[in-house]
Amino acid sequence: MEVRSKSYRYPTTVRWTGQKIGTSSVAGKPNLQVATPPEFKGHEGIWSPEDLFVAAANSCLMTTFLSFAERAGLGFTAYESEAEGLLELVDGKFMFTTIVLKPKVTLKPGEDAGKAKELVMKAEANCLISNSMKTKVTVEPIVS
């Protein structure tokens, strides 16, 4: 039996800088300002924890798709995905109940749209971020 013991660690820091704002940092990567969003008495124009959470799911589908498409030799010219997370009160506490991802893939001429959709769905099934969420993540691919 093969023992798959691989694991990876992701360290990150956040430092409060005043008001409801802080700086998120990952070693060797650009800093990112984060803040409480306006609807929770915070700030406009700054990434919120909510944005980061939804963007994590959305970007994970992209990176997983890129890997699967490469392995499958799928030819495409564009990938863009709109995501929307829904925050709702469940038993008196807020949580993201659903995230809907709408990836739009533009294929090279002659490529198989069915195969592309399959690869998107396979990518989502293997997305390690969705796997880590209680949130129901649904994918509605548009392939052209």
Added chain:
Amino acid sequence: MEVRSKSYRYPTTVRWTGQKIGTSSVAGKPNLQVATPPEFKGHEGIWSPEDLFVAAANSCLMTTFLSFAERAGLGFTAYESEAEGLLELVDGKFMFTTIVLKPKVTLKPGEDAGKAKELVMKAEANCLISNSMKTKVTVEPIVS
């Protein structure tokens, strides 16, 4: 019976820009480059979906703490939190099994360290990002 029907929507987009890299965007906020991390055959120096996920939990604890500390009238001069997410194979699929958050709070003279720790733990219990994760999120506050 009070019906709490409040809900919020968080839209975000990611657009592939080449290689294993894309641009994450939220309307009215700065764009953020995202990429597959090096350990999954991606790129150095760019935020990965994994970084976003861990940063979401870490920054949510900060913003929730800021709100609770304000309401409780707690005087503090600094807040910095190191976080580490552990990605492991579970039933053949990667997921974040644990995230450890180590918030360090520096109090104003005369403030009660016990009360500050309580506020941190209460903030974590109410963090909407942790609430949305399968990941076991633990908090180890350091108050001085």
